[in-house]
Amino acid sequence: MTRNVIISSTFHLIIIFITAMSLPFLTKKPIDLPPIVSVELIQIKDITSIPFAPKAKKIIEEVKKKEKLVSEQAPPKVVKKEKPDAVPLPDEKIEKVKKIEDKKQNPEKIDNKVKQVSEFEKEELFDPNNIAALIDKSKEDVGETTDKPNKISQDQDRTVDNIGLSLSEEDALKAQIFGCWSIPLGLPYNENLLVRIKLKLKPDGSVIKSEILDHARMNKPGQGFYKVLAESALRAIQLCQPLRVPTTGYERWKDLQLNFDAREMLEG
Amino acid sequence: MMIFFRYLLILIFLVPINSFALIEVDISRGNLAPLPIAVSPLSLDKESKNNLKKLLKKEDLGSEISIVVENNLKMSGLFNPLNKDSFLQKPDIAHLKPRFEDWALIKAQALITGKVTVIDEKLRVEFRLWDVLAAKEMMALAFTTVPSNWRRVGHIITDKIYERLTGEKGYFDTRIIYVAEEGPKTRRIKKLGIMDQDGFNTKYLTLGNELVLTPRFNPTNQMVTYLSYFRNLPRVYLLDIETGIQEVVGDFPGMTFAPRFSPDGKKIIMSFAKDGNSDIYTMDLENRIVERITNHPSIDTSPSYSPDGKYICFNSDRSGYQQIYIMKSDGSNVKRISFGKGLYGTPVWSPRGDLIAFTKLHKGKFYIGVMRTNGKGERLLTENFYQEAPSWSPNGRVLIFYRETKTDEKGEGFSAKLWSIDLTGYNERLVETETDASDPSWSSLLSN
Numbered sequence: 075m076t077r078n079v080i081i082s083s084t085f086h087l088i089i090i091f092i093t094a095m096s097l098p099f100l101t102k103k104p105i106d107l108p109p110i111v112s113v114e115l116i117q118i119k120d121i122t123s124i125p126f127a128p129k130a131k132k133i134i135e136e137v138k139k140k141e142k143l144v145s146e147q148a149p150p151k152v153v154k155k156e157k158p159d160a161v162p163l164p165d166e167k168i169e170k171v172k173k174i175e176d177k178k179q180n181p182e183k184i185d186n187k188v189k190q191v192s193e194f195e196k197e198e199l200f201d202p203n204n205i206a207a208l209i210d211k212s213k214e215d216v217g218e219t220t221d222k223p224n225k226i227s228q229d230q231d232r233t234v235d236n237i238g239l240s241l242s243e244e245d246a247l248k249a250q251i252f253g254c255w256s257i258p259l260g261l262p263y264n265e266n267l268l269v270r271i272k273l274k275l276k277p278d279g280s281v282i283k284s285e286i287l288d289h290a291r292m293n294k295p296g297q298g299f300y301k302v303l304a305e306s307a308l309r310a311i312q313l314c315q316p317l318r319v320p321t322t323g324y325e326r327w328k329d330l331q332l333n334f335d336a337r338e339m340l341e342g
Numbered sequence: 343m344m345i346f347f348r349y350l351l352i353l354i355f356l357v358p359i360n361s362f363a364l365i366e367v368d369i370s371r372g373n374l375a376p377l378p379i380a381v382s383p384l385s386l387d388k389e390s391k392n393n394l395k396k397l398l399k400k401e402d403l404g405s406e407i408s409i410v411v412e413n414n415l416k417m418s419g420l421f422n423p424l425n426k427d428s429f430l431q432k433p434d435i436a437h438l439k440p441r442f443e444d445w446a447l448i449k450a451q452a453l454i455t456g457k458v459t460v461i462d463e464k465l466r467v468e469f470r471l472w473d474v475l476a477a478k479e480m481m482a483l484a485f486t487t488v489p490s491n492w493r494r495v496g497h498i499i500t501d502k503i504y505e506r507l508t509g510e511k512g513y514f515d516t517r518i519i520y521v522a523e524e525g526p527k528t529r530r531i532k533k534l535g536i537m538d539q540d541g542f543n544t545k546y547l548t549l550g551n552e553l554v555l556t557p558r559f560n561p562t563n564q565m566v567t568y569l570s571y572f573r574n575l576p577r578v579y580l581l582d583i584e585t586g587i588q589e590v591v592g593d594f595p596g597m598t599f600a601p602r603f604s605p606d607g608k609k610i611i612m613s614f615a616k617d618g619n620s621d622i623y624t625m626d627l628e629n630r631i632v633e634r635i636t637n638h639p640s641i642d643t644s645p646s647y648s649p650d651g652k653y654i655c656f657n658s659d660r661s662g663y664q665q666i667y668i669m670k671s672d673g674s675n676v677k678r679i680s681f682g683k684g685l686y687g688t689p690v691w692s693p694r695g696d697l698i699a700f701t702k703l704h705k706g707k708f709y710i711g712v713m714r715t716n717g718k719g720e721r722l723l724t725e726n727f728y729q730e731a732p733s734w735s736p737n738g739r740v741l742i743f744y745r746e747t748k749t750d751e752k753g754e755g756f757s758a759k760l761w762s763i764d765l766t767g768y769n770e771r772l773v774e775t776e777t778d779a780s781d782p783s784w785s786s787l788l789s790n
Contacts, residue, residue, distance in 0.1 A: 238365045247367055255372030256451070259420055259766070260510030260739065262694075272364070302509035305473065305480075309451055310372070312475035331366040338370045 239327065243320045250318045255310035257336050261299045267336040269304045271311065277324045279316035284308060287331075307334040374766070376422035377507065378449050380474075381412040383426065384456035384467065385434035393460040397489045404433070404458045407467060410496030411454065411503070413540060414514045417762075418504065418740075419769030424450055437470060442477040450474050452507060456499075465489040469499050471506060481506050493542060498789050513735035514539060517785045518742060519557045519566055520760060522546060523778040527749065527756045534568060536583065539735075539784070541774040547581065556600060556731075559785040561693075562607035566783075567591065569599050578612055580627075591625055598623075600644050605651045611635070613643040622656055622673075635673040646698075647671070648691045648715070655679075655689040655698050655715075666700055668715065679717030684709075688731055691715075694738030697765075701730040701743075710743050710763065723767040736786045740764045742773060744780040 239247070261267060270287040286292065286308075292301045311317075311332070319327055384404035386394070394403050415421035429436075430444040437455035445453050456469035468484035483502060485495050494515060501512030522535035533550035534557055537543055547566075548554055555576070557568035564583040569576050572590070578601040581588040591601070596616035603610060608627055613620045622635040622645045636642045640660035647654055655668045666680040666689045680686040684704025691698055695715070702709040702722065708729045711722040729745040742762045749756040758780045760773040773782075 238363070239367070244367055248369060248371075251369050252371045253373060255369065256375065256377045257372040258508045259374065260504075260508030260737070262510075299509035302507065305476070306372075307369075309473065309475045310369075313451070327365055329364055331364050333366055333368045335368060335370045336372070339372060339374070 239320065246318045250314050251310055251332070254314040255334065256306060257339050258299075258302050258306050259340070261303060261336060261340055265299065267299075267303055267340065269300070269307045269334040271304075271307055271332045271334065273311065273317075273330045273332065275317065275319060275328055275330060277328075279319040281311060281315045281317070284311055303334070303336060307332070310334075376420055377451055378424055379415060379421045379452045379454065379507075380424045380429060380445055380448065380450035381408050381415070381426075381454045382429060382431075382433045382436050382456070383408045384458045384469070385432075385437055386458045390458060390460040393463075394458075394465075394489065397460070397463065398492070400492075403465075403492055404456070407458065407492055407496045407499070408454070408456070410493055410540070411500045414497065414500040415503070417540070417771060419764055419766070420504075420508060424448055440472055440474075442472075442474050445472075445474045452480075452503075454499075454503060460489065461486075463489070465492060465495070467492075467495045467499070471503055493538065494788070497538070497540075501787070501789070510739065511737045511787065513737045513740060513784070513787070515787055515789045516736060517559075517788065518760070518773070518782050519547075519559060519785070520744075520775070520779045520782040521554055521557065522775070523758055523780060524550075534566075534581075535775070535777070535779065537775065544776050547583065547586075556781050558602045558783045560603045560607040561605055561736075561786050562603075564785070565603075565607070567601045567603060567610055569601060578610065580610075591627075602646055604647050605649050611645045611647060611654065613645070622654070635671075636669070636676070637673075644688050646690045649693055649695045653691075653715075655691055657687050657689055666698065666713075666717070668698075679715070680713065680720075681717065682720055690732055690734060692734050692738040693736055697738070699732040699734060699741055701732065710741060712741075712765065721767070723763050723765070724761075724770055729761070731781050733783045735784050740769075742782045742784055744782060746780075 238244075272285045272287055273281055274283040276282055286304050288300075291297050292304060294300075317330075319330075383402070384407050386402060386404040391402070394400050400406060412423040416423050428448045430447070431441055433455065434457070436453070437457050440453055440455065451474055453472040453474050454469060455472065456467060459466045464486050465488065466484060466486045468482070470479055471481040472478070473480050481502065483499075485498060487495060497515040500514040504510075504512035504514065516539045517536055518539055519534060519536045521532050524531045531550040532553050532555070534547040534554050536545050536547060548570075553571045555569040557566050559566055566581045566583060568579055568581065570579050571577070576597045576599050577594075578591040578598045579588050580591055591598070591610055591612075594614055596614060597620075598612050598614050601610050601612040604624070609624045610627060611622065611624045614623045619639055620641050620643055621637060622642050624633045624635060625631070626633075635645070635654065636656070636658075638658070638660055640658050642656055642658045642660075645654050645656040652671055653668055654671055655666060657664055658667050659665070660667075661678060664685040664687055665678055666686045667676055667678050669676040679698075680700070682702070682704075684702050686700050686702050688701045689698050690700070692712075697712045698715055699710065699712050702711055707725050708727070709722040710724050710729060710732050711720060713720040723741070726745050727748055729743055732741040732743040734741060740762050741764075742760060744758055745761050746758045747756060758778040760775055760779045760782050761770060762773055763770045773779075
């Protein structure tokens with residue numbers, strides 16, 4: 075009897091000990107999710123846009139000079155210290171200032187300066203003639219951002235696997251199909267004009283298989299218009315392929331459903 | 343062992359399955375550009391060619407039928423027939439088995455091929471409609487008729503193709519009756535003219551001795567009702583196109599005008615004017631019983647039935663200005679539906695039943711427009727110096743009307759022409775007629 079009590083209590087003690095030892099371990103390790111840090115991936119180009127080192131040095135020197143010039147002009151004492159012969163003539167002074175101003179307008183060299191001036195000055199620096207250049211620049215920026223999905227690392231890829239297409243990806247696909255879909259204008263607009271087509275896609279966006287989800291409706295009496303609509307949707311897919319699908323994340327969009335709805339267009 | 347399987351089952355349920363929800367993309371817009379379609383000339387063997395040369399004095403009837411089809415499709419505004427010079431495959435081979443890659447190369451989305459043969463002096467025309475992108479046949483039909491009917495075969499083929507590709511009935515195998523006008527504006531000769539909807543096969547049904555106005559087709563057969571002057575009084579007449587027999591509808595002491603058939607073709611609805619007041623009446627064509635529908639001191643005219651025959655739209659100046667009203671076919675529940683600026687006239691109920699077409703006069707300009715049957719959604723399709731009398735195509739997609747031009751300072755330059763416009767308002771076309779023309783009325787489909 076006593077033997078049994080000893081064994082039982084020993085086991086109980088062991089269990090209590092293990093529990094006491096293991097619980098803190100569990101509580102000590104809370105799920106510590108790191109905060110989401112947005113990282114801008116910049117495409118590294120073969121040719122850098124940073125000026126060649128000696129040229130850059132020259133620019134920096136010029137900037138310094140300009141800063142010096144401003145500071146020299148500001149305190150009257152400095153002017154007094156200069157020898158009469160060395161004092162530049164008013165015209166020369168203007169020329170010197172002009173030269174620097176000219177350099178300011180050089181887009182290559184203006185970049186750093188713009189960052190230093192105040193908002194008010196920024197507006198003054200805006201050159202209406204330079205809009206085209208700005209637009210071009212913005213295009214380049216867009217180009218870079220659209221390239222970003224290519225650079226998504228495997229980890230990031232895994233995180234986007236479970237979500238749908240991004241707005242821009244969806245818009246690109248929609249815009250492509252809008253152009254291919256010739257809506258049959260004779261359809262009765264007060265009917266249900268929704269055709270759902272499930273697609274199986276290749277990684278390049280070409281269609282392996284297309285399936286009309288409400289296929290039974292095609293042969294129903296009085297639903298002749300549905301057949302016409304479904305065929306027009308299939309033609310649009312055929313005409314558009316390869317579809318403009320994202321370059322990555324094939325697993326998430328290899329099966330895609332397109333819902334063709336003509337009501338909006340036919341009701342006008 | 344059992345315990346092992348239990349654990350295994352639990353493990354299977356516990357392991358997260360990496361599943362993907364199906365991505366759905368809504369496509370709510372498309373392009374309204376006409377569908378590119380290739381109409382290959384219908385092939386013709388040597389023997390049939392020789393036979394047709396004897397019978398119709400036509401060198402290549404296959405080509406001519408395909409041109410009829412092509413023009414019809416083009417006029418509809420919904421199709422863009424491609425230039426035949428770009429076709430890579432010969433008509434006879436294409437009819438057996440098209441090389442879809444070749445047709446896709448010229449951007450065709452649909453292809454029409456066919457074959458014409460003459461058997462025992464009967465013309466047999468077969469055609470096939472192909473879906474180029476899906477690489478499959480959509481439809482195949484053959485028609486046999488007398489050779490002189492070849493243009494009609496072209497129209498019937500177009501109707502079938504139109505219905506298969508747009509989802510609504512076509513309107514190509516139809517005729518248009520109109521008032522053919524000749525001579526100077528002050529001494530105009532007006533006679534009844536009838537032609538195919540594409541302007542071919544014109545015939546004149548009256549000699550031009552009497553002034554004729556507002557001819558209207560019976561929706562169920564080839565009967566026409568129109569207005570003609572007898573002893574300087576306008577009277578409503580009935581004319582059977584096939585037999586040429588005509589008769590006066592009733593003998594009213596005053597003027598009868600604006601006649602139109604009921605949808606079943608058994609009644610005529612019209613205006614009857616007496617002592618400066620006009621009201622709407624119907625006459626049963628079987629027993630000639632006349633029934634008064636409206637009884638109001640104002641001018642009620644231009645009645646038109648809804649396709650189900652339950653309602654009538656008409657115009658009346660009972661509110662002080664000419665506006666459009668609807669009522670039940672027995673004359674009860676009169677309700678004004680037009681409330682826009684200007685005067686509204688000649689309302690015509692669409693064969694589809696959803697719209698009412700009208701002529702509107704506002705600030706000295708005439709408009710042809712449509713509105714829903716409750717008066718909402720008014721859309722003006724076309725504007726001009728003078729235009730009126732819209733008439734619906736049997737499928738309710740196109741309106742035909744007439745337009746007059748201004749006379750110059752010398753009193754010359756006046757003309758009246760038929761025009762058509764579809765419901766989008768973009769596809770406006772002149773309908774060619776031999777003479778000047780007004781008051782058109784579109785027949786129902788002849789092949790029904």
